[in-house]
Amino acid sequence: MTRTRPTAPLLGLSLALLCAMPALAQAPAPTARGAAKAADVSDVLKTPRPQGGEWLGLYLMDKKVGYFFTDLSLVPGHKDQVRSINEMVFKATVGTKLSERLYREERTYEAKPGGRLLAFVVQQQGDGGEQRLEATNSPSGLRVVRKRPGLPDEVRTLPASVEVVEDADQARVALYRKAPVAGTITDGTDLESYKVTTTVDQPEERMVGGVKVRMGKALTISEKEKVPVVAYLTDKGEMVEVDFGQTMQARAESEAVAKRMDVVEVFGLTRIVLPRQLPVEARSVPGRTVMVMTGLPEKFQQSTYRQKYVKLPDGRVEVTLVADFPKLTSLKALPVADPDGGENLKANIIVESDNADIRKLAKKLAGSDKDAYTVAKKIIAWVATNLEKDYGASADRASDVLRQRKGDCTEHSLLTVALMRAAGIPARRVDGVIYMVNSDGVPALYWHEWVEAYVGEWTQMDPTFNQNVADATHFGVGQEGNAEITSLIGQLKVVEVRDRASAAGAPSGRAGQ
The missing domain is CATH 3.10.620.30 (C8orf32 fold)
Structure with a gap:
């Protein structure tokens, strides 16, 4: 009997979280040298956070099936631009086959408050095929060039994206402002635009390294996915845990630990x-x-x-x-x-x-x-x-x-x-x-x-x-x-x-x- 693939909804969620779940984006706060005046930059650059990006292990029903890497910073040599990098790797056995996928995207925004999306690049490899999307956004429209090995490039012109820099990290912006944040994300998989809203919940105590730590709590929901995503952050802006409903969870880990995955047979695990x-x-x-x-x-x-x-x-x-x-x-x-x-x-x-x-x-x-x-x-x-x-x-x-x-x-x-x-x-x-x-x-x-x-x-x-x-x-x-x-x-x-x-x-x- 032909085995069906249960990974589709799992990958759909994981990929959507990278392109439509801003709670995973990270960025170092601007320094006095090389940064514009605080009033001239978005709140996304004012919130505390670790520098150099963060690694999070991805767990399905408490089994390690992948990892995230997230980072956001000023573009080197361009003090007026912000760059967000998100990368996801999924790896598990599905039936008798090894399913492995890499999804990476890089987005560039204006650094000013309400700064618009300027461009993005999406790279996909492994299960699902290989392709690269290169998009530039202007008031006149979103131009996307699709590149695949051995095939001619395809060009699509879509309505301009209204995504702004605060949408790159709604969770931290909402916690910084102590107020809800609403915006729109242009999805990197289907190129459609979806409303995304983040609200601030009451802080909670979570165990970190055997110690109870008081955490800020932000809840993000996308019009596309409709899955409440809860992010827990320390007062230093460290992303400790992200819950994607009751089934999937991302946990802060070192790079070496994040890349160390369990041998998981998803087909049997999820039946x-x-x-x-x-x-x-x-x-x-x-x-x-x-x-x-x-x-x-x-x-x-x-x-x-x-x-x-x-x-x-x-x-x-x-x-x-x-x-x-x-x-x-x-x-x-x-x-x-x-x-x-x-x-x-x-x-x-x-x-x-x-x-x-x-x-x-x-x-x-x-x-x-x-x-x-x-x-x-x-x-x-x-x-x-x-x-x-x-x-x-x-x-x-x-x-x-x-x-x-x-x-x-x-x-x-x-x-x-x-x-x-x-x-x-x-x-x-x-x-x-x-x-x-x-x-x-x-x-x-x-x-x-x-x-x-x-x-x-x-x-x-x-x-x-x-x-x-x-x-x-x-x-x-x-x-x-x-x-x-x-x-x-x-x-x-x-x-x-x-x-x-x-x-x-x-x-x-x-x-x-």
Whole structure:
């Protein structure tokens, strides 16, 4: 059985924290020699902090899977500019493959209060492919040059970024001002802009080297990730700990210790073991599954045409999953209007539905067919049969997936969504878990990604397993690599698998959406 990749939401969170989580940026305070007058520089340069950058080990469920390096300082020879450097390395075993990724970005800002973003460089290597983004920002727009080995450079011109220098370190600025800080970050992975807000919480005592130390506490949340990130800092500005929900944590360490990682098999570490196997009907279409879960926050309990929730005592919730074909009376002809206003037809640097090769293939697959569901099924079949199931051939861009024609669930879903959007079908990726029994014989839910297409009504499909309707073993909890779901890893439990007769609130047919 093909193993799916649970690292996608983890990497999504880690990368977003580097480009959209300013609490990790560091900078030495200006000195009397070589710095402008205090009134002429941003508060980001006035707050106390260690010089020379800091190292933090990255832990997933208390296992070491990577590290951060962060630094921010005046640009040498340019007293009116600030440079922020963030680097993240992720390394773990995923199934039988070693997954390793390096993400590094360098941003330059004006040093004055409210100084604008001038430029940034993003470098990615390892799992996901290699690329370099070189961006310059001016009032007239953001110009990005994308460079990849062996391929011609690509140039994108986007609206100007409104990011300012205080956004490079909102946590310290908020603690310095003793007031909330709000701004906008231009994400280094998808080049979209997202609002980011930091608030100051009551100080807390934390153990540092066996000694209780009173810490400043700042909480940052991004419009993109929606994961509350809590940073703890000493009165000297030392970043001691950063909590990314209950699952991931960064801890201040020396460089040598930060780079010393555990041997972690993420696939098995993050799975959700079931008390028994799911019934056979879960694999059928129409099909149905009923489970009782704990550790599922209320915000995830939003009933849809596929999933229904019934609250039970003691924080338990009954989850009913239903898989069925879309109704023939609802099907629409191409192109299909997006019920969400166009977001699910949008092309960007990741989905690339405007790429010439992707558009050409989408047109070829559609042929003379105008029925959206028929074309969607053709795309599912093509991706399922033409992409080699290769757990070690990851790619973060749809055009790269098409070129290498291999990958796991994330590559299958990404290319499928790009082809569907190019064909005029609103589509998006779905993150969640899927039922599998691996070689150890343990029934469990594993992190997985599939797609949802709007063909007149929403319907979920799985290109990895060539399913025109994703069966009722698929439990979705998020969309488009949303890092918000990482809080469920290690917390979500299945305490009971129910038979049809014992279900408390089974839906009767599709509720629509």
